[in-house]
Amino acid sequence: MFAGFAFCGVILTVYLQIQELQDTREVLAETAKANNTTAEYAKENAIVELFQTYCSDYFQNVKNSSMNILIPAMASRGYFDFVISRFFVAEQLSLSEADWPRISLVSRYSTFEEFKENEQHDRYKLDELINFFTILAYQKDAGDVIARCDFSYSWWRPMFWMIAIAQELRYDNSPTIQKYGTALYFKEVVKMLDEAYALKPIETGIELVDLIKEHPKLSKQYQLDDLHKLPEQWEKTQ
Template sequence: MRLSRPGYLAFTIMLLIVLVWLTAYPIAKHLPQGTFQDPLEKVYNGLNVLFTALAFGGVVVTLLFQAEESRIARREEVERSIFELFQTFTSLDFQHVKDSSFRCLLAAVKSRDYAEFLASRLFVVEQLALPGSSLPILRELDEDKRDKADEDIVHADRADRLMLDNMLNFFAMLAQRESSATVIKHCDFAYDWWRPVLWLLGQLQRERYLASSAIQTYCKNQLVVVTLEALDKVYGHAPLKTREEVWAYVTGHPKMVAFGLDGRFALR
C-alpha cells in the first residue's frame, strides 16, 4: 500500500524515534562511568524515554495530518466553486440574464443619454428618467420590443435592468472569492467581452458618486469599479488608474467602436 506524504513522514519519524531509543543503551555502555548514574532506572528509564518520544512524535504526526486534510479541503472547495460557477454561468436561465444584461450595456454604448440614465439607476437617489431618445435604440436591439408601445418598452427595459443587477452581482461574487484565480483558469466567463462595457458603466457610476453628496450619504453599495479592479488583477489586465486611462480604454477599444459607440463619449 502506497503511503501519503504525511503517512510517509509519520512512519519515518516513528522509525527514527525507535532507532534512537534502541541505540541509546549501547552508546551509554561505552560512555565514561558516571555519565548516566543508571541507564536503566530512575534518570534514564528506557521505557519512559520511548513513550515520551512517541508521544511527541504523535503530536507531530497529528499536525502533519491536519495540514494534509486542510490542503485536501481547500482543493475540494476550489473544485466545488468551479463546478457551481460553471453550472450557473452555462445554465439556460442564466443565459437570459446575460442576454438581457448585454442589451442594456449595448444601449449604453450606443447612447450616452441612456448610459447616464443606466448609471443613475445604480443608486437609490438622484435617479434619471428613461430618455425618450433611447427608445429607438432599445427597439433596434430587441426584436420583442420593436412593435411595443413606449410605455411597454419602459417596463421591458426595467426587466432587463433587473437582469443586469444579477449579472453585476455575479461578477462581484466572482471577484470576492479567494479561489477566483484558480476558478478563472478553468472557466473564462467571457470577461474580455464584458470588460469594456462594464468599465463604461462603472466609470459613469463613479463620476456620479463623486459629484453628489446626496449619493455619498445615502448609497453605501460597492461601486462597480471595485469589482472590475479586482477582476482585472485576477485576469492580468493592466490596471486603469485614472479617469483619463479609463476613457482612453473605453473609447479606443475596437469592440466598442464596432458596437457603435456614441461619439459624445470621446468628448469627455
C-alpha cells in the same frame, strides 16, 4: 540500585513522551495536508459550480436581458446616465423618450413603449449579472481556476469598467447620494477580475477611453455616439 532504576524510569518516560510528540506532529501534518487538499477541492468545486450556473438556461436569460440594457447604454449617452443613476436611491433620472432614436439602432424592441415596458425587468437582470461577477471576483484565492474558465469576461470587461467608473464619479460628486446611500465597490470587483485574468487593471479614464475606442465590438458594431468621448473628469479619474 533503586536510584539507578528510578533514573532509567525517568529517561524511559522522557523518551516515550518524545515519541508521542513526534507521532502527534506527524498526525497533525497529515491532517493539515488533508485539509489543504479539501480546501483546494472546495475552491475548484465552487468555481465549477459558478461556471455551471453561468452556462445554465436560466442564466442565459440573465445575460440576454443584461445585453438589452448594456448595448443601448453604450449607444446612447442619455440612457447610459439613466442606468447609472438607477444604481442609487437618490437623484435617480427618468427614462427619456428623447434617447429612443439612438437606442432603437441597437435594441431588440421595435417601439419605445415596448422597450419601456421591459426595461425595468432587464435592468434587474443586469443587477443579477453584476452580483454574479462580484461573487466570482471574491473567489480571490482561486484566481488560477477562474482564469481557466472564460465567463466571456473579455466581452463584459469594457462595459463593466464604464459602469464602475461612472458609479464612482456619481457618488463622489453628490452629497445627497452619499447621505442616503453607500459607496459602491464595483470598481474593486473589476480590478480583481482583471488580476484573475492576468489583465492590467484600468488606472485612468484615458485608459478606459482607449479600451473603448479600440474595442472591435463596441466601436464598430454598435456605432457608439459620444460615449467614447468621455467627460473630462473621467480622464482625470485615478
